[in-house]
């Protein structure tokens with residue numbers, strides 16, 4: 001009882017403090033969005049700087065790699081990376097998903113949005129598709145600049161916050177909806193970076209099925225990868241390389257997976273693990 005009363009007291013104190021802040025805002029003019037952003041960034045930099053990561057990879061602590069279910073369901077995820085050669089879109093694949101009523105999560109990088117502004121809004125307006133965060137500059141998520149595939153990770157917590165939060169805000173501004181899922185460029189993380197992502201309100205999404213290996217697989221290999229799915233698999237694929245085998249591989253695998261009793265679901269349909 002005493003503990004409860006203390007909690008109530010704390011809640012009341014916090015409420016008054018917030019009220020005071022709100023009133024100050026009114027009196028002196030609301031702080032600009034930029035000030036608000038910098039303050040948020042400072043708080044997170046203070047909280048996480050100085051921590052040394054021990055893990056580095058695609059499956060580090062905190063990354064969600066599958067749906068927690070034994071049902072025969074698969075979640076398809078497609079990255080749109082936006083590098084110089086990665087600004088395309090596989091419209092045949094997108095139309096296929098739409099026609100077949102297959103829900104999918106689309107991890108979109110800021111540079112891809114800038115290259116395809118109208119298509120981005122069209123995809124975001126389709127209730128089948130969940131728009132997710134694939135970073136501002138497509139950097140591996142690091143708090144100390146580790147690199148992979150020759151791509152430098154974010155060099156510190158501040159850069160990581162920019163990488164995640166600036167694209168989240170860009171997506172929210174364009175669609176009215178803040179993304180809740182984040183996959184870094186290259187899908188590499190250290191475990192502190194995963195915690196920073198969570199602090200920024202994102203669930204960090206990895207994969208259990210490597211669907212197209214960065215859009216390098218020929219179609220038959222993509223199909224074989226998809227057919228290796230088990231209940232609750234999250235499949236990582238790409239939607240930005242129409243010249244690759246990804247689209248054809250997916251289109252060939254879908255009817256076979258359905259014949260085996262699999263359904264296609266959203267990341268939000270099940271708890272993640």
Ligand SMILES: [Zn+2]
Pocket residue numbers: 079080081134138184185186
């Ligand atoms: Zn990517």
